[in-house]
Amino acid sequence: MHLARRLRLADAVFIGLGSMIGAGVFSVWTPAIGVAGAGLPVALAIAAIVAYANATASAQLAASHPVAGGTYAYARAEIGPWWGFVAGWSFVIGKIASCAAMAMTFAAYAAPAGWETLVAAVAVAALVAVNCFGVTRTALVTRLLVVVSLIGLAIVVAAGFGASPAIPAPALPDATAYGVLQGAGLLFFAFAGYARIATMGEEVVDPARTIPRAILLALGGAVVVYGAVAAVVMLTLGADAATSPAPLVDVLTATGTEWLAPVVRVAAATASLGALLALLTGIGRTTLAMAREHDLPAVLAKVDPRWQVPRRAEITIGVVVIGIVLVADLRDAIGFSSFGVLLYYLIANAAAFRQEGAARRFPRALQVVGALGCLVLVNTLPVLASLIGTAVVLVGVGGRALVLRARRARGPRAQPPASDR
Template sequence: MTRLRRRLTTADAVVIGLAAMIGAGLFSAFAPAAAAAGAALIIGLAVAAIIAFCNASSSAVLAAQYPAAGGTYLYGRERLGPFWGYLAGWGFVLGKTASCAAMALTAAAYLVPAAPKPTAAALAATLGAVNYVGVTRTAKLARILLAVTLAALACTLLAVWLGGASAAASVSPPPAPLGILQSAGLLFFAFAGYARIATLGEEVRDPRRTIPRAIPIALGIVVCLYFAVAATLLVALGPAGLAASSAPLADAVRAGGLHQLAPVAVVGAGVAALGSLLALLAGVGRTTLAMAREGDLPAPLAAVHPRFATPHRAELVIIAAVVLLVLVTDLRGAIGFSSFGVLVYYAIANASAFTLPRAQRWFPRALPVLGFVGCVVLAFALPWTSVLSGLACFALGALRRAWRHRPSR
């Protein structure tokens, strides 16, 4: 068996996208963004949201035209050529594997802070097992985790607002433009969860209708939520307090009169990170499957389980890689590296959408142009360690492909 089964509805796709985005950003990305831009992280968030909208539009129209597993790896191959598709897939697999490690570490830091690394490894293995046994089980668990997350988040925000938490006003110099761009690049990590919807293109019902609906719905909900949370955290903790916090929402509750509710924020953050990890693992596995089908990754990874209809070998390899990463890396480094890889991925998505004829798209070509330029600018505005490590990994991937496709004597 080499094909996946179409089981997911529009609601399932929206839930998986929400679970990926809410877990990724709300509880891990605001602190490094505040360190880069201070209170101007709101501007960075707006920049990230605009570029995410451009990327979402490109991803949605491409997914409607090419409703199969792989996301931009597939679109790049079809519209730009095999090399650019390969680079997109390579960046997605590496970047999102780093994202998986970041989310596992986030969940463990909230839920079991005394032993974060072994806990993160155990959580990654457990959720990987859920993905292994079927995408419908992934969707059901994502619904449960998302419901718990939203309930905890609502309770947390009410506790901050009603508790009267407010940081002392202070005067700080305006941030440099590079700092705002860095914050936008880091916050883009939070929005990238809608890619999970496109990478599941082979498993949704009526993909030409479902995916173009699910992506903007999920992104629109998350954008509104992020602005509300960002404003709340800046008022409660101040830019400096937010930048220094490892658990911003919990610290915001503790700063007010309802500090007894801080454990709700802690549990909500941990569960949200688990939801993001679950969706991330599903997306990386499907892109790995698509690359293996085309010979860009080892062919055995293209196997689909005869009973569960999942890319089971790809899932096992990804789980092993995530477990290794959580044992040797830290959270902020993983976020920066992931952002670089995913921004390159979406730059290729926008370039692919630009090549579509007018009859196949519902937006002017200026939109993918803006998305492409924005992705490139944000990628190279990230901290230099993230840029250098990202460039090194892409160079390694290009050399690997060149070696595999070298002319035979």
């Protein structure tokens, strides 16, 4: 059974914005400033350039392959099933880490002290339930969450530019090339939400036209928001931002508008929920696509006949995310997520580079920039995150190899279609 095409341009744009605006604007500044220092604007620009190049690759591929699964499906069609598997596996593991990071961010702003873990787990369970009752509900809820988030960010930006700090902010440390690149890799975590649009290609109306436009519109809006927030954080907090657990709340304190802090806390919690909702949706669709192609258990390919969503995949992902929430750390989750996502987009650029003729919508030079950017940034991420990411990817590759070997040993009846091998 196929998914229903119900999402229009505005729905797709808001789903992308919901992923990007909530995926880091309230949580990524502390680690990014800690490594990039005064080079934060350069790091943000690098992350945005790499994200734009990757977005054009995703848009071009989505126009030619309007199906669920994103780069997993695109790479299978353009390069081969093994490349598709690595892309899909990297996406799933990276974005599951993102889900955990967003749940933790929500709890950090919304939960009473000592209750953060429980509240994060409950938030995941609640949004999985929303996703299980139809994608149009997901789009509506995401739109509302994005609007609330933007209101909170507008308050922070207005306070930061409209009032001078009572105490001058300590100067940011000097930038180093490595620190700027590592900061860009961490900031890329925040921009990667446009992939949610591409992974929902089977549910978008007129996908060949809608998906490319939605990706570029959502990314452009996110760049503007992040640029304004970065400027405010640097001007009002300076080096103190590198140690702040809630930098946007601290902006209000520094400018004498701390009475607005509850509004910003609500906006931060709302943004995190918006990102978490959109992330869960995207991972569910990639899991569905991989299960259809026998790269994940076939039981996850079931589409609910009434609500037309991959309910089993959604529930399974929710359980895994809750497990991570119980044991993980926010900073490690961000680094691990960036590793998986950068590898995913490296393969997306390679797949788009191979497209010819009418399928080409953007210059190949953009795919070269995107691929090189992914390679550089993934090699500057924190060492522990890179080592864990590499190990998990290798486990997935080894597992698929063993499954295919076992199928061959059982004979022709156990084999998936030839294209899967």
